[in-house]
Amino acid sequence: MKSRILSLVCLSSALVVPQVFAEELPAPAALGQMESLLDACSKADPQSAPDFKKRRDLLVERLSKADLAQVRAAQEYKTAYKEFSDRFESASKDAVVKECKVFL
Numbered sequence: 637m638k639s640r641i642l643s644l645v646c647l648s649s650a651l652v653v654p655q656v657f658a659e660e661l662p663a664p665a666a667l668g669q670m671e672s673l674l675d676a677c678s679k680a681d682p683q684s685a686p687d688f689k690k691r692r693d694l695l696v697e698r699l700s701k702a703d704l705a706q707v708r709a710a711q712e713y714k715t716a717y718k719e720f721s722d723r724f725e726s727a728s729k730d731a732v733v734k735e736c737k738v739f740l
Contacts, residue, residue, distance in 0.1 A: 677732065
């Protein structure tokens with residue numbers, strides 16, 4: 637069941653990526669979900685952490701520091717980040733690693 641939840645989380649996050657790039661500023665919830673997911677992947681698979689960090693950096697490379705700070709300060713970002721973090725913390729490490737391979 638938890639694996640299924642992770643699959644849905646990863647799929648929904650993958651579908652959010654085009655929306656993140658479609659606007660000048662990404663939707664705070666979308667960015668929160670993606671950054672939380674990539675952070676969880678880095679923790680679960682330390683050997684691949686540099687690759688996940690590169691993916692995370694790609695999400696925000698076109699944003700100024702001020703714009704990025706604005707998006708991350710939004711309550712929607714914080715809520716989405718925490719919700720995804722909680723889901724990954726409740727799953728087994730092996731399940732998280734398996735689902736994270738999608739991003740590599």
